[in-house]
Amino acid sequence: MSDDRSLVRRVAWREVFPWLALLRAFRMAVSPTVLLVATLGVFVSSLGWQVAPYLFLTKEQQTRLVQASTFTARSDVATTPAPSLAGQTPPAIGKYFPAELSGLDEPFFELSEPVGKLLSYQITINETAYYLFGFLWSLAVWAFVGGFITRRAVVQTAIEDTPGLVETAQFAFRRWLWYFLAPLYPLLGVLILLLLHVPLGWLMRIDIGVAVAGFAWIFVLLVGVAAAWLLIGTLLGWPLMWGALSAEREGDAFEAFSRSFSYIYSRPLHYLFYAVVAALLGALGFALAFMFVQVLFDFGLWAVSWGAGRARVDQIRELMETGQASQPLGSGVALLSFWRNVVQTFLNGYVFAYFWSAVGIIYLLLRYDSDEKEMDEIYLPDDEPATGPPQRPPTPSVPAGPSTVVEPPSDTITAKPQPGAGE
Numbered sequence: 001m002s003d004d005r006s007l008v009r010r011v012a013w014r015e016v017f018p019w020l021a022l023l024r025a026f027r028m029a030v031s032p033t034v035l036l037v038a039t040l041g042v043f044v045s046s047l048g049w050q051v052a053p054y055l056f057l058t059k060e061q062q063t064r065l066v067q068a069s070t071f072t073a074r075s076d077v078a079t080t081p082a083p084s085l086a087g088q089t090p091p092a093i094g095k096y097f098p099a100e101l102s103g104l105d106e107p108f109f110e111l112s113e114p115v116g117k118l119l120s121y122q123i124t125i126n127e128t129a130y131y132l133f134g135f136l137w138s139l140a141v142w143a144f145v146g147g148f149i150t151r152r153a154v155v156q157t158a159i160e161d162t163p164g165l166v167e168t169a170q171f172a173f174r175r176w177l178w179y180f181l182a183p184l185y186p187l188l189g190v191l192i193l194l195l196l197h198v199p200l201g202w203l204m205r206i207d208i209g210v211a212v213a214g215f216a217w218i219f220v221l222l223v224g225v226a227a228a229w230l231l232i233g234t235l236l237g238w239p240l241m242w243g244a245l246s247a248e249r250e251g252d253a254f255e256a257f258s259r260s261f262s263y264i265y266s267r268p269l270h271y272l273f274y275a276v277v278a279a280l281l282g283a284l285g286f287a288l289a290f291m292f293v294q295v296l297f298d299f300g301l302w303a304v305s306w307g308a309g310r311a312r313v314d315q316i317r318e319l320m321e322t323g324q325a326s327q328p329l330g331s332g333v334a335l336l337s338f339w340r341n342v343v344q345t346f347l348n349g350y351v352f353a354y355f356w357s358a359v360g361i362i363y364l365l366l367r368y369d370s371d372e373k374e375m376d377e378i379y380l381p382d383d384e385p386a387t388g389p390p391q392r393p394p395t396p397s398v399p400a401g402p403s404t405v406v407e408p409p410s411d412t413i414t415a416k417p418q419p420g421a422g423e
Contacts, residue, residue, distance in 0.1 A: 018368060021157055021361050021375065022278050026285040028153055029103070029354035033165055038356070039349025041145030048137030056130040085109055085116040085235070093272065101290075102282035103354035104275065111138060112235055115187070119231070143179035146356045147172035151246040153360030158247075158376040171381075175251050182241040182256040186234045193227045236271075237264040242356070243363025249379040263366040270369050271362070278358040289350045293343055 086109040114135035155163045203209035237260035244256040305313045364375045
């Protein structure tokens with residue numbers, strides 16, 4: 001008696017749970033190529049923020065600068081009371097994210113914070129110039145670096161193969177302008193809506209103007225609806241613009257803007273779920289990366305302590321923290337601090353490498369949920385159809401030789417005479 005029962009021999013878990021693709025983000029982030037590119041992005045981005053205070057801020061403001069982040073060395077003005085975006089995260093959303101460093105929300109707020117400061121009415125003119133310069137500088141840097149990493153992430157996720165370094169760099173370079181302009185399009189709309197309110201602000205300089213503004217405030221609220229739609233969509237969806245530009249054939253700023261806004265407002269819970277999963281996985285990945293860096297540096301101190309002694313190594317570690325040592329000991333301590341900072345920079349690079357890798361995967365997941373497009377449907381230059389009129393295949397040449405005339409067949413059939421006939 002035959003048994004017709006089918007046996008389940010294998011379950012395609014990634015088809016059942018597509019979000020398992022986020023497990024690949026850690027492996028992508030620790031790739032030497034991606035890690036090096038992200039680290040260079042952190043270094044170049046920090047240069048702009050270190051120069052900006054000397055260009056736009058007064059001496060008094062420069063002396064009161066505090067480090068606002070350990071990732072891009074971006075400084076914040078201590079006297080500015082404008083609240084941070086991270087501090088304004090709704091508790092109902094923030095409690096789902098891990099309290100530890102995850103490599104997802106830290107880069108997100110780090111790159112979004114300048115826009116939040118620019119939206120505050122409490123900053124001065126020179127502080128506005130400071131944040132605007134830093135924002136545009138960071139945007140220019142991460143337009144290429146983020147484009148490079150997200151392109152690599154979507155290709156690896158789609159075809160499970162690593163694209164070439166030169167090929168990926170050329171792709172990011174060709175679309176650099178769209179990476180740069182995509183987040184600016186909705187912000188330009190916000191700026192236009194803001195300028196519409198300037199005459200009303202002039203009127204409110206007098207007491208009677210405040211009363212007039214109170215009657216006209218309904219129009220301010222109506223315009224504010226459009227502004228809120230643009231601002232929320234931009235602040236939450238700007239990372240998805242990189243994913244759209246890295247995955248789609250028609251990669252331009254308008255498509256990146258429209259797709260990101262569409263996914264944000266049509267699948268907000270899906271977006272939150274993928275972000276939470278990526279943050280939880282990122283916290284575990286960052287713990288492993290931090291442990292590796294810690295062991296890497298401590299191993300060197302432990303090894304030399306066998307010759308220098310514990311007391312001498314403790315003294316050197318203390319001097320590395322204080323930075324106060326006489327020569328020639330001070331030069332050696334400075335070099336040791338330099339190498340420690342190099343290792344720390346690579347750790348910061350990993351954070352951004354994980355962020356952009358996760359962004360590329362999250363975009364493919366949201367596109368799958370909204371447009372029902374498979375995750376392997378991405379733009380590849382090899383699939384580009386040939387342009388121009390179709391070419392006719394060459395006619396094979398006939399070698400020259402004596403011409404042969406072939407008689408056409410006759411319509412008259414002549415019988416062959418038989419032997420002896422007519423004799």
